[in-house]
Amino acid sequence: MTPGPGKTWRGLTAFAARNAIPLMAVSLILTIQASSLFVAAVRAFATSYVGSFTQGILTTVAFGQITTATVQRARHNRRIGRIYETLNARVTRGQDLDCEELREAFLGLRLLAELRRSGWSTQVAATPSECGVFVLGYQYHGHAIEIFDFDSACLTELASRAAEDRGYRQLVLTHALSAFVPHGELDALASEIEAKAVVRFRVTSRFSEADVRLEHKIRATSRDRLTIVSTTSQTSDFLTGIIARNGRNLEKVEIAHVSPLAVSHPTLRRQSAGEARVPAAVKPEGQQIADPETDMLRRGVRIITGLDKLWNTLELPADTALCTVALTQAHPGVKIRALRNLTYLQIFPGRLDYADNLYRFGYELTDALLIARINGFLDRWTADRSERFPSRAAVAALTARSTSELARWLLAVPDAARKIADHREQLFSLLPEPTARNVAQEVLDRFSAGLAAVENAAVDPPGTGDSTRERMNQHRLFVRPARIDHAGPNVVIDNGNRPAHVSAGVVVRHGDRVLVVRKTKPPNEGRWSIPAGHCEWGESGLLAARRELHEEVGIETDALQLMFRGMLHEGQECRYGVADHLWFLFRHTTPEIPRILLSRSELEEYRWVDRTGLDDLTEKTPAFALLLRSVDAL
Structure with a gap:
């Protein structure tokens, strides 16, 4: 029998009364749980809303940064692209690269x-591209x-990076080709070389991929003609x-390079002048001399010795002809290696003021029509800008003439002797071979003979004989001969069977x-x-006298007159x-008593004495005593 509603309610009330505390606990637990769920829901909602909002903000900022960087980079690339376009246009109009842009x-x-x-x-x-503009x-x-x-070295690194940019390569190639290609054909020819190159070389100072590939091609041909356009000095x-x-x-084999004739042909002077404009910081210490005139001497000597080495050491079959081509007016701005019959060509663009120190890339070409065009332009350009020397006798005459012309050129350089002396250690280090030192000595002997003739300053020593050393002028x-590079700073010459030094003094x-x-x-x-x-x-002798006068007593002067030159055995x-000395004695006359600054490491006292006072000096150096007897009047 089912209980009625009233009875059921009374039962529940009684149950609640008996279990009030447990029910209150359950109610509290349920309330707390509901509150926690509510809070979690609110927190989840808030977190989701704020997170989405924050993410939206961050995404917007990041997207803005990416967009800004992309826009800036694109703008930067367009600006550099316009620079290359401007420079290309200048080159095709025959203008220089240097401009305000x-x-x-x-x-x-x-x-x-x-x-x-x-x-x-x-x-x-x-x-x-940035490296290229730099x-x-x-x-x-x-x-x-x-x-x-x-x-x-840093500049070379940047040039190597720049060579990865097509715009830079195209500009440098166009600029180099402009030396011998008509301006109207520059753009098309440079673009065709870039497009049709079989290989693009990275140039290093060591035996390179280009050398390997050239040798492979020569081995694959027969009775071919090899044309080489070298840089400034030698192969x-x-x-x-x-x-x-x-x-x-x-x-x-035809090898073309800068003519060593320093007076008759302007090529060497132009090449040297261009590199002299380069900032001093990036002039290679192991390749160039800071003073442009002394470096010009070095270049001329290198070409002469390079010719001598090539013609006297290169062994070729009797039926293989060798010809030197001297570029008389300018260098074409490219290095070329071409096999004419095989229609194979390597071309390396340069022509920046850095000259051959910055040939950082090149191209290998096998397209017959393209190679024919390049060879045609180059052949027409060199036809009236070069002289050919097809035999050893002709080259020997060229080197002899070049030696004389280098000396003549030095005679026109103001204070050339002092400049060379100031840079002598670098000159010697860059001309290490005995043949190079011998050529340099021959050039400088002709130069000194010219100075003596111009100044009419030759003085015959007493007891004149046939000794070459006695005929030396001041x-x-x-x-320094290569064989005695480490024998000390003092000049040593041959005096018969004995060594002799060279000394210089000044009578003030x-x-x-x-x-x-x-x-x-x-x-x-x-x-x-x-x-x-x-x-x-x-x-x-003259420069040594000037130096000693300044070092020992503090007097600087160029007004020295030669009084005596001769070999003295000092006893x-x-x-x-060394007991024998070739002496150069000079006179310097001063209207006023100069301020004397003694070198205390060398001297302890000085005096001004007349002839009687000279005779009264009892303790004289052997050389001074001999000089007093050799010279009639001091």
């Missing part, structure tokens, strides 16, 4: 700003810019070796009095002499162990 682009580079701020690092971030602009506008640790040993190993496959610059006169000084070093310690000393390698060895 390039200057502004170079000075505005982020790469330049970073380098000026932090100095050089191989980790510097820059696109190839390389192009630095040659003209880098002189006044200081970058910590930046040198020629590399790598290339000479390739020719020697494969001469039987060649009918003729302007002769002594080139004021009125009827002469300046004498007292030595402090053995073997002449405590003895009287005049300001004098040994001539060093790379100096002349005792100098502190370097």
